[in-house]
Amino acid sequence: MRKIRYRVAMSLDGYIAGPKDEFDWIVTDPDVDFGVVFKQFDTLLIGRRTFEVMAKHGNTAIPGMKTIVFSRTLQQSEYPDITIVAEGCEKTAATLREKRGKDIWLFGGGSLFQSFLGAGLVDTVEVEVIPVLLGEGIPLLPSPAKHAKLKLTSHNVYKSGRVSLQYAVKESTYKVRAV
Amino acid sequence: MRKIRYRVAMSLDGYIAGPKDEFDWIVTDPDVDFGVVFKQFDTLLIGRRTFEVMAKHGNTAIPGMKTIVFSRTLQQSEYPDITIVAEGCEKTAATLREKRGKDIWLFGGGSLFQSFLGAGLVDTVEVEVIPVLLGEGIPLLPSPAKHAKLKLTSHNVYKSGRVSLQYAVKESTYKVRAV
Numbered sequence: 133m134r135k136i137r138y139r140v141a142m143s144l145d146g147y148i149a150g151p152k153d154e155f156d157w158i159v160t161d162p163d164v165d166f167g168v169v170f171k172q173f174d175t176l177l178i179g180r181r182t183f184e185v186m187a188k189h190g191n192t193a194i195p196g197m198k199t200i201v202f203s204r205t206l207q208q209s210e211y212p213d214i215t216i217v218a219e220g221c222e223k224t225a226a227t228l229r230e231k232r233g234k235d236i237w238l239f240g241g242g243s244l245f246q247s248f249l250g251a252g253l254v255d256t257v258e259v260e261v262i263p264v265l266l267g268e269g270i271p272l273l274p275s276p277a278k279h280a281k282l283k284l285t286s287h288n289v290y291k292s293g294r295v296s297l298q299y300a301v302k303e304s305t306y307k308v309r310a311v
Numbered sequence: 312m313r314k315i316r317y318r319v320a321m322s323l324d325g326y327i328a329g330p331k332d333e334f335d336w337i338v339t340d341p342d343v344d345f346g347v348v349f350k351q352f353d354t355l356l357i358g359r360r361t362f363e364v365m366a367k368h369g370n371t372a373i374p375g376m377k378t379i380v381f382s383r384t385l386q387q388s389e390y391p392d393i394t395i396v397a398e399g400c401e402k403t404a405a406t407l408r409e410k411r412g413k414d415i416w417l418f419g420g421g422s423l424f425q426s427f428l429g430a431g432l433v434d435t436v437e438v439e440v441i442p443v444l445l446g447e448g449i450p451l452l453p454s455p456a457k458h459a460k461l462k463l464t465s466h467n468v469y470k471s472g473r474v475s476l477q478y479a480v481k482e483s484t485y486k487v488r489a490v
Contacts, residue, residue: 144438144461144478145452146325157458249444257444259323263463263478265428265436267456273324277446279336282323284442284472293463297474299323299442 134229135255136177138238138245139169140272142259147269148240153185157264163290164260174198174234177224179244180206183214197237200224202244225253242274249273249280254301257282263293313408314434315356317417317424318348319451321438326448327419332364336443342469343439353377353413356403358423359385362393376416379403381423404432421453428452428459433480436461442472 140148141158149155176194178186180203186192193199193213201211204218217224225248228236238248248254259272282299289295319327320337328334355373357365359382365371372378372392380390383397396403404427407415417427427433438451461478468474 143458144325144436144476145450146323150458151455257323261476263461265452265456265459265461267452267458268454271324273444273446275447276330277444279322279446280444282442282444282472284468284474287468287474289463289466293461293478295463295466295474295476297323297440299472 134231134233135235136225136238136248136253137173137235137256137258138240138248138254139256139258140240140260141262142272143262143264143266143269145265145267146272147266148242148272149185149270150266151268151270153270157266158260158262159292159294161290161292161294163292164294164296170194170196172235173237175200175228175236176239177202177236177244177248178239179241181243182239182241220251221247221253222251225251242271245272246274246277249301250277256285256298256300258296258298261295261297313410313412314414315404315417315427315432316352316414316435316437317419317427317433318435318437319419319439320441321451322441322443322445322448324444324446325451326445327421327451328364328449329445330447330449332449336445337439337441338471338473340469340471340473342471343473343475349373349375351414352416354379354407354415355418356381356415356423356427357418358420360422361418361420399430400426400432401430404430421450424451425453425456428480429456435464435477435479437475437477440474440476 175198178201183201199214201214201216203216206216208216281302283302285300286298321327354377357380362380378393380393380395382395385395387395460481462481464479465477
């Protein structure tokens, strides 16, 4: 079955973006082959806030990827290249999993991850730890939330100091919360 | 020169303890030789709040370690086994570095790390990443604070899924704040 994989870059102190959505601290690493990463996915799941940051930088669609944005306020007619869904994460996940396809990239932000994890819908958490302390910002997983056990399935350490850690979600005791 | 090393266990989402100071999620790993770790240090630096959690569990002193607790309220006469300092971190660090000795373990909590990092006094950040998402708790580094660049110097991945990451602090742009 297609997996739902939360894959993000993170500072050592657990932030996926700076307090003003900065991502300039996520240095490009020539040793990381993003082509190989992108080939594993055909669908992106994006929260409304993260999508607005992407749109501000002119990125609203990635070729070859179906982009699904969770929002009750964005208008579908204004964004013909993406799919806007106002429904909960359970229904979207069920619809996607009924179809064959590549894996599904839970792109962020943290609140969307919180909702999917809460509903027991996340298969893997894949973090690229960047060698920096941000001190503040958008957390990997907003609090409060109950804990989830993980199993380290693979890892990679790059010359730049970037550390890639891939975990399977073993157990989630999160409460279900509507997106 | 003796190094000041912030060495802690951390959940993947950046917490060093649960919201009620829980540390039961830090599973003992038979592959980690704590004797080797302890041999590298002869001094512990502990914040008042962390010390009170330790004292509640009956741990106020570790044999062979000089324990320094930062507090303006604890009474030295009540704790003959430890040294209580009310002064700022700069003075304590300078005094310790004048003397020869083993490395200095900045034991926590996060607020004490924030103060030492802010004063440019931390040499290394050494994190044992435990395969769990806590969702809430005591952060590795309380926010807000400016960022610090790190350099990965070594790493170790254990069978249990525990990942040990050791970083040198390259650059700290933190503002100095009194302890």
